[in-house]
Amino acid sequence: DAGVTQSPTHLIKTRGQQVTLRCSPKSGHDTVSWYQQALGQGPQFIFQYYEEEERQRGNFPDRFSGHQFPNYSSELNVNALLLGDSALYLCASSFTWDSSPEAFFGQGTRLTVV
Amino acid sequence: DQQVKQNSPSLSVQEGRISILNCDYTNSMFDYFLWYKKYPAEGPTFLISISSIKDKNEDGRFTVFLNKSAKHLSLHIVPSQPGDSAVYFCAASASGGSNYKLTFGKGTLLTVNP
Numbered sequence: 001d002a003g004v005t006q007s008p009t010h011l012i013k014t015r016g017q018q019v020t021l022r023c024s025p026k027s028g029h030d031t032v033s034w035y036q037q038a039l040g041q042g043p044q045f046i047f048q049y050y051e052e053e054e055r056q057r058g059n060f061p062d063r064f065s066g067h068q069f070p071n072y073s074s075e076l077n078v079n080a081l082l083l084g085d086s087a088l089y090l091c092a093s094s095f096t097w098d099s100s101p102e103a104f105f106g107q108g109t110r111l112t113v114v
Numbered sequence: 115d116q117q118v119k120q121n122s123p124s125l126s127v128q129e130g131r132i133s134i135l136n137c138d139y140t141n142s143m144f145d146y147f148l149w150y151k152k153y154p155a156e157g158p159t160f161l162i163s164i165s166s167i168k169d170k171n172e173d174g175r176f177t178v179f180l181n182k183s184a185k186h187l188s189l190h191i192v193p194s195q196p197g198d199s200a201v202y203f204c205a206a207s208a209s210g211g212s213n214y215k216l217t218f219g220k221g222t223l224l225t226v227n228p
Contacts (some may be wrong), residue, residue, distance in 0.1 A: 004157070033215065042118075042203050042218030043158070056215055090157055092216075100165075101146050101207040101214060105157035 025093030120219035137204030
């Protein structure tokens with residue numbers, strides 16, 4: 001049973017460009033959340049998708065957008081990249097009717113903006 | 115405004131001894147608390163959790179204690195093993211369900227010396 005998979009694992013982009021990160025949730029999971037982990041910080045919640053809709057959003061600008069597909073996989077898009085967007089981007093999946101909030105994380109995508 | 119705080123950036127213990135990692139929170143709406151472990155180049159892995167209706171939860175060598183009046187929780191690892199060396203994140207949720215975001219602390223780097 002594959003866990004949460006993210007692609008690519010590493011990415012280098014130039015300031016001002018756009019980037020798309022991808023996530024496949026763990027089998028049986030229907031909810032995908034995205035987190036940004038800057039160096040020396042804990043993961044920060046970006047947004048969560050369920051039934052192809054954004055259900056919750058953290059304190060991130062509109063440059064950050066996402067999508068969830070019918071097969072529950074998800075994409076995170078970041079437009080007009082800034083140097084400060086350099087971070088580890090983590091995808092987490094869960095089953096929305098689970099009684100506990102633990103989420104399963106992928107290995108992350110390391111984004112470097114130069 | 116950090117709602118989940120891990121005030122010790124690092125902790126070093128001898129193999130076989132007890133490791134105690136601490137976490138404080140400020141949001142009274144948090145009712146579920148989790149600990150994740152993270153190795154370099156991997157995503158966070160769920161370790162143990164506790165609901166606010168309990169004050170202790172145990173799983174093998176890992177025990178989490180919750181003091182709601184002090185808004186404080188701690189993770190005890192006994193006995194500590196070199197393979198436990200990792201960054202430990204405390205996280206909190208304002209709901210027992212999986213459809214709510216996790217708020218993380220900055221993490222504590224645990225080093226277990228042989």
